[in-house]
Amino acid sequence: MRHRCRVPQLSLPADQRKALMRALTTELIRNGRITTTKARAKAIRSEAEKMIALAKDGSLAARRQAIGYLYDKQLVHALFEQVGDRYGGRQGGYTRILRTVSRRGDNAQMAIIELV
Template identity: 35%
Template sequence: MRHRKTTPKLGRKPEERVKLLRNLVTSVIIHERVVTSEAKARAARSMVEKIVTRGRTDTVHARRMVARHVYGAEAVRKVFNELGPRYAQRPGGYTRLMKLGPRAGDAGEAVIIEFVDSPVAFKPSEKESRKEKKDRRETRSPLKESREQKD
């Protein structure tokens, strides 16, 4: 019986949903951090957890099972060479979801899905704040520089 076994449909047909999740899972495995919507992250999270658990036992069968759910040999290699050994002692809970707040375009809830204990460091945005820009402009005024060169 299939009572109460709902899967998130994500507003897509089954084939599209499978491809979307495979792409998302592959991106999470390769980059170790992806920004996406909350619903997609929750759906991908369970797949990523199962794949990393498979990666803890390096057998031909396990590699083939993982290859069914991700794109590319690079992702399969990373699961078995890096992620499996890294989380060998952890009994699950390899990923976390961090809420970022509403997206600017459509106000959808944006989240980061990432691996716990990941060596990939968070890089803050390289944009300057308004105050920093203003201070930088004041220190190198073109009028002052041109007057000093004429003298």
């Protein structure tokens, strides 16, 4: 039974999957836009939204949760300073996924995920 198991498995063990999600979320927040597979983009969308929601909260507990998840401490501080101006009036939907051409080697569906 796989009832209520909504975590995308991405064909990886749990530890590798969590490390991949943390790394992709960190790079998305650092660069604002990354190119990856469509499945990975859909998987990291929720994590990136959670990090931005934590930054909008701005409390010390939220900052500590973000530092515990993202790999770069300075990036967390920059995120918490800039998010009020950028996403203050937005209630959600901080990311956008744009589909691109398939990858040449294995024909995987590729996508660009970016911060709105």
